[in-house]
Amino acid sequence: MKNQHNxxxxxxxxxxxTTLALWPLAEQYAAHLQGRNFKPKxxxxxxxxxxxxxxxxxxxxxxxxxxALDLEGYQLSLATMSVETQLAYLVNVRRWFxxxxxxxxxxxxxxxxxxxxxxxxxxxxxxxxxQMLRLLAAPNLKTPSGLRDRAWLExxxxxxxxxxxxxxxxxxxxxxxxxxxxxxxxxxKERIVPLGRQAVYWLEKYLREARPQLAKENQTAALWLSSRxxxxxxxxxxxxxxxxxxxxxxxxxxxxxxxxxxxACATHLLGHGASPLLLQxxxxxxxxxxxxxxxxxxxxxxxxxxxxxxxxx
Numbered sequence: 001m002k003n004q005h006n007x008x009x010x011x012x013x014x015x016x017x018t019t020l021a022l023w024p025l026a027e028q029y030a031a032h033l034q035g036r037n038f039k040p041k042x043x044x045x046x047x048x049x050x051x052x053x054x055x056x057x058x059x060x061x062x063x064x065x066x067x068a069l070d071l072e073g074y075q076l077s078l079a080t081m082s083v084e085t086q087l088a089y090l091v092n093v094r095r096w097f098x099x100x101x102x103x104x105x106x107x108x109x110x111x112x113x114x115x116x117x118x119x120x121x122x123x124x125x126x127x128x129x130x131q132m133l134r135l136l137a138a139p140n141l142k143t144p145s146g147l148r149d150r151a152w153l154e155x156x157x158x159x160x161x162x163x164x165x166x167x168x169x170x171x172x173x174x175x176x177x178x179x180x181x182x183x184x185x186x187x188x189k190e191r192i193v194p195l196g197r198q199a200v201y202w203l204e205k206y207l208r209e210a211r212p213q214l215a216k217e218n219q220t221a222a223l224w225l226s227s228r229x230x231x232x233x234x235x236x237x238x239x240x241x242x243x244x245x246x247x248x249x250x251x252x253x254x255x256x257x258x259x260x261x262x263x264a265c266a267t268h269l270l271g272h273g274a275s276p277l278l279l280q281x282x283x284x285x286x287x288x289x290x291x292x293x294x295x296x297x298x299x300x301x302x303x304x305x306x307x308x309x310x311x312x313x
Contacts, residue, residue, distance in 0.1 A: 151206035174203055
């Protein structure tokens, strides 16, 4: 919607009076929307979109003269614009023609088959490997809570565990001798995932040196303990820790959201040649298709690396 408002502001110089034959019907539609309490900025966007369409169809005297071929031509006239701008114009035009059909001012809707371009899929921002290394090194290892944070950050990054899976972990779920971790995913589905040397090292250090201090008199079986009372460390507390580290490192808070540690694990493993099938098992996905956004990002990173290195020059 914000993009639509920007488009409207750029094209808000609509004539007070226009001789375009189809414009009165556009004004009727705008009045209809105003009666439904549309916001002024939204109405301006509608009027801008319809004015452009009416100007393109200036040679036609009646709305019933408009054909699907005319509207295809109008769509082609927008081809030099961004996909977002095309989307804003075409959606409003198609809605206008639907209203004309519903109010029986048209018997055949020429915009029924108008193809609306898909909004580009936003690229998910994932911490880079360098940023992850900075995050892993951020906790104060001289304190029990710092050791705990280093251990759970290493574990989350190594396993790609979901945020709920991390908070449900018990001490018995970590088999350090085997270098494995038991996770309970969606629908309580159990899976065993490898930890990696760094995660094993810091987990062992946390369990030996920090957890007994955090536990105090608390006998909970939870793996991650809060520094306040020794109870289980919840998701919100983990997210709060990440926000603090993000601010300390000068990184966007959203970049270090808890789920982004999972995304970083998947993206970086794919970047280093991991098999999508093995990654599917690690992340606990039911289908490999779920990995598609990670694969798209890895491909985008590969293209960027190719562009920067400019091989073949």
